[in-house]
Amino acid sequence: MTQPRSPRTSARLPAAAAQRAVVDHSFVPVRAKLIEVAAFLDRVERYGAAGDFRCAALRQAVKILVDGKPARARRILEQLSDPTVKPDLITSGKAALGAWQKPQSPKRAK
């Protein structure tokens, strides 16, 4: 039987956590990460690697940051995900790569 869980609207957002504090605590570290993204995109261009499917996926994902809609983290994760639904027939290696690329040959279960 499915258990109930606290609805999202009742998640505890403490009054003491002022809007200013949320920004103060995170702005500089997040600023640094954003600049890392920018530097990475510059770097892969400089090295001629910008065509790598992962770099292309990153450039597409970045657009979500500024589309003005909520749930950006969830939507970026979804965009980088394998959209297929059936198990693969064979493994393509132990490690995931971080972005999905349509396989050259079919490897999905029928």
Added chain:
Amino acid sequence: MRYIEPHGHMVSRTTDDYQAMVTAGCVAVCEPAFWAGFDRSSVDGFRDYFRQITEYEPARAAKFLLPHFAWLCINPKEAEDLALAADVLAMIPEFLAKPNVLGIGEIGLNRNTRNELKVFEQHVELAVKYNQLILVHTPHLEDKLKGTRLIVDLLRSHPGVKPERVIIDHVEEHTVNLVLDRGFWAGITLYPDSKSSPPRAVDMLETSGHDRIWLNSACDWGVSDPLAVPKTAFEMRRRGHSASYVDQVLYQNPVRFLSQCPKFRLGD
């Protein structure tokens, strides 16, 4: 502050890590069976590993006054070898009566293959047969969403599986509600470079609720931080969450889930 590390691969950690965790308030650690970084060559490699996490590692943890519990399985990274998986599955019952064994885990999927799914289903059958708790690993990166869907569908379709006795670990923003909305517990893993960071974990608690979620560091032989859980407590407190809120998420929640196994007992 007190907390439980419900998912830590302590065989990969040093005694300094044990000391730091206890100093930070850790009162119990749970160790799911894991991939060693290379494929074991035979079932005897697993037998030795199961002895390590059911006999040796609890003794090592006890030197730091830390109760140590374990979960058993063949990890999905080694599940492509169906013959080896069958041998390991047949051997697991030998260890289920060990005093620190809580259940079957961390089972699940790695690259979402047909063989992995088959071995996952066999583990679920084993857990149901022996009335064991289940700890599920969800895949990494681009494979997580698809893998989580396959896992949830399989578990929900099995008449012997009780969702409240299953925790699905390594959820992120795109899978947390998929897990919680179907009645399972969810685990958020705190990694420096992948899975979730402490701020994102607290975001998920604030937006998805904190009733059936635990946090873990999964500290293993890769890039990981055995103090990630207490560091997330700091993130909660900095945002203004109360000490009782922190205690519920980091201590009471794992106690509530793990206590479904009668062998999970904490000292005074």
